Amino acid sequence: MIKFSINKALFLQALTATKRAIASKNAIPVLSTIKIVVLDKAITLTGSNGQISIENTIPVSNENAGLLITSTGSILLEANFFINIVSSLPDVTLDFEEIAHHQVVLTSGKSEITLKGKDVDLYPRLQEVATESPLVLETKLLKSIIAETAFAASLQESRPILTGVHMVLSNHKEYKAVATDSHRMSQRKITLENVASDFDVVIPSKSLREFSAVFTDDVEKVEVFFSASQILFRSEHISFYTRLLEGNYPDTDRLLTSNFETEVVFTTASLRSAMERAHLISNATQNGTVKLEILGNSVSAHVNSPEVGKVNEELDTLSISGNDLTISFNPTYLIEALKALKSETVVVRFISPVRPFTLTPGDDSENFIQLITPVRTN
Amino acid sequence: MIKFSINKALFLQALTATKRAIASKNAIPVLSTIKIVVLDKAITLTGSNGQISIENTIPVSNENAGLLITSTGSILLEANFFINIVSSLPDVTLDFEEIAHHQVVLTSGKSEITLKGKDVDLYPRLQEVATESPLVLETKLLKSIIAETAFAASLQESRPILTGVHMVLSNHKEYKAVATDSHRMSQRKITLENVASDFDVVIPSKSLREFSAVFTDDVEKVEVFFSASQILFRSEHISFYTRLLEGNYPDTDRLLTSNFETEVVFTTASLRSAMERAHLISNATQNGTVKLEILGNSVSAHVNSPEVGKVNEELDTLSISGNDLTISFNPTYLIEALKALKSETVVVRFISPVRPFTLTPGDDSENFIQLITPVRTN
Structure with missing residues (x-):
């Protein structure tokens, strides 16, 4: 029967991180609990929503944890409720003791709280991923790739494969992440070094x-780490599992061509705020598009929503070259594309009013490209 | 036809303050608009939800407003939409011009936005309050009285009069504010000086x-300022009207007696955090009460919710006097009462397990008193 004492603040932090995997409502009731496994040298907290699972380990060796394990064991406790209770405790440390079958007493200062738990055998077995020959990535880099691509994935379950980000490694070094919802696409490439195995996952x-x-x-x-159906991201104390999407990801390379007829360079921030104004008005009608007019040396944006009003605006540009062009599109896609761009300037290249246009950062035209499909208007 | 230019940030601030009176959904559609009246020397913005109305005046004399009025007039504009548009404008100033019947053009930098408005005659007439012989109050004092009492008012419309705060002035100086939802009560008294007329409003x-x-x-x-059905609070630029509640407020004075059998002094913060722990567990059952046991020199709190767990806790006290007592109540009422108390210590006085108990600040037993009704348990 479990018995340990621990620093309250650190325990709470680990519980809160683990709770991120726990949905407030789940079709499988036991998934609203947190699994606490106490071993000789560490406590492991597990939360899952069936799609993702988080395992958080607090080792005895972590000095900030003030962790003293007297007796091992495991139990399930209602996650939200347990975290609220821990957070309300008066003292800096707490004692956690299993006093009877699935009954836990928390003691902290003069406060003594008894909670009912559940048998750990009720918890589903999380699929396992072999932890051999890992791909090692900088967390910051991976997070930046996610920020550049994940927003472009579909939110609709009608084509489930498009709700994912396609990540591919070829020739042991060419890494590509791409997402599309069929209206827009975002693709980031990076060259990695010393990677053992190629992969292709969604x-x-x-x-x-x-x-x-x-x-x-x-x-x-x-x-x-990869398995056939799961991927595991692991740091020193956290294991983050997610299910992979099954099926063939569409061939997105065929959408990218290098020819274009018109090229405009904008300041990213100023184009974004103009599109945000356009969106306020376009959003009020079903059509919901903004019209961009490139005429000689000027670019202007126009929205006309007969019921609420209209926008006419000349846009600031850094350079314009190529043919005149008029093209209509949903400003939301452009706003989100610009949000994902970290460079101060953006190069926009058009082929025709009915062909997708591309966005690349002013400082890197090779590795990050986005594509937006226009809307045909009459 | 209206024409003026104004500093965007200041205009936005006034619009946002006015919007507080505007409900996002209202049975009367025109109340989702903001009324803009442009006179020679000032602009007035009006918002209302039928219960409260806010009038915000921006005078030409306000140097921060950069207000230049070229032509006067009035119009109604969809509040949320208009505020979002103004907030999105690129420049520090904006030009507002009515170009045709209920059509407005906003120009700011290179951006030009046309909006449709409505005729000002569609807006309901707000009831008027005569602005003679005002009662002048310090805003800070009035806000502190509100914080001490309004929370104790009822949220249920079954007895509408109890959803209000009863404010009374007697003998031209004795001011009293009291609120009760019939389970608890909070009353603040203050002596005012130089007040012309007594009042009695809810x-x-x-x-x-x-x-x-x-x-x-x-x-x-x-x-x-008072009228029969409304009250008006007015500062230099803001007029805030609210409807009064009709009916007789119950006599709350008869609930207060000066006799008691048991008195305990607590540190406010420590009693509050103990009650918050108790509430986490008590909240899980229908009964939802905490039991306080005063026995000799100790006070302890107990909750037992058979399905989720229990709490047993010895409370820190500064002094205990009088008879032993066991009393049960809803900890939420005590938590909210303690939140309203600014003093470091709180004096709690009990008569019997079935009679309401009182709370007074450790530093002022005369002017601020709260009362909580216990729950009978077997």
């Missing part, structure tokens, strides 16, 4: 966003 | 909470 974009929230910036590197 | 607690949000701490004093 990771749910939702899981990747959770990854970015769970692995804080003080975690320098993560190890990545 | 103000919706919701309106008072809005008052506290609208009048920021830099507004030193407010003038208060």
